[in-house]
Amino acid sequence: DIQMTQSPSSVSASVGDRVTITCRASQGISSWLAWYQQKPGKAPRLLIYAASSLQSGVPLRFSGSGSGTEFTLTISSLQPEDFATYYCQQANSFLALTFGGGTKVEIK
Amino acid sequence: EVQLVQSGAEVKKPGESLKISCKGSGYLFTTSWIGWVRQVPGKGLEWMGIIYPADSDTRYSPSFQGQVTISADKSINTAYLQWSSLKASDTAMYYCARQPARHYGMDVWGQGTTVTVSS
Numbered sequence: 001d002i003q004m005t006q007s008p009s010s011v012s013a014s015v016g017d018r019v020t021i022t023c024r025a026s027q028g029i030s031s032w033l034a035w036y037q038q039k040p041g042k043a044p045r046l047l048i049y050a051a052s053s054l055q056s057g058v059p060l061r062f063s064g065s066g067s068g069t070e071f072t073l074t075i076s077s078l079q080p081e082d083f084a085t086y087y088c089q090q091a092n093s094f095l096a097l098t099f100g101g102g103t104k105v106e107i108k
Numbered sequence: 109e110v111q112l113v114q115s116g117a118e119v120k121k122p123g124e125s126l127k128i129s130c131k132g133s134g135y136l137f138t139t140s141w142i143g144w145v146r147q148v149p150g151k152g153l154e155w156m157g158i159i160y161p162a163d164s165d166t167r168y169s170p171s172f173q174g175q176v177t178i179s180a181d182k183s184i185n186t187a188y189l190q191w192s193s194l195k196a197s198d199t200a201m202y203y204c205a206r207q208p209a210r211h212y213g214m215d216v217w218g219q220g221t222t223v224t225v226s227s
Binding site: 001032035036038043044045046048049050055087091092094095096098099101102 | 143145152153158167170171205211212213214217219
């Protein structure tokens with residue numbers, strides 16, 4: 001299996017802050033990485049696919065970058081509705097489309 | 109509107125069998141993959157497996173191979189996740205989600221089905 005490691009596991013930030021979350025793959029996955037947002041009691045929501053492509057309807061303050069084994073999700077100016085847990089998922093190997101452990105973005 | 113609607117919450121005893129469903133609408137069901145994701149209360153997301161309803165090509169995570177069965181009935185736009193003998197450790201929320209293409213992400217999610225296994 002390809003292992004996905006996210007860091008940090010949690011981050012405290014204020015409205016307006018720039019937040020960056022990192023996801024590392026245990027082996028190269030080209031650009032086949034997705035990012036999701038999940039709020040308590042809700043299903044996840046796709047934010048980014050193919051490492052840097054913004055899913056339709058997702059605000060432009062979200063962006064993704066990276067390739068190979070290291071990827072980042074950046075929220076350029078944190079808004080109140082962005083406090084949630086974020087997950088990465090590798091989409092390279094259909095043997096197991098593994099998720100990262102999650103990063104909780106909390107209010108400072 | 110593209111949506112996936114899952115069957116309702118289930119409460120079962122250990123050893124019982126269960127089949128939950130995920131019905132797609134608003135798009136051509138046979139042109140996308142349907143995946144299943146487990147979330148244990150308070151924990152992260154775990155990818156279980158995926159099926160292509162057009163030909164029932166199915167892939168399982170090694171962690172779930174042999175523990176569950178994924179199937180689909182394209183005539184009624186429905187995918188299924190089933191257990192033959194539930195364990196307490198199967199207690200979780202289960203989501204189905206659409207994956208439009210192999211390297212894409214899961215772009216449309218069902219509302220989730222809570223499965224509680226308790227004696």
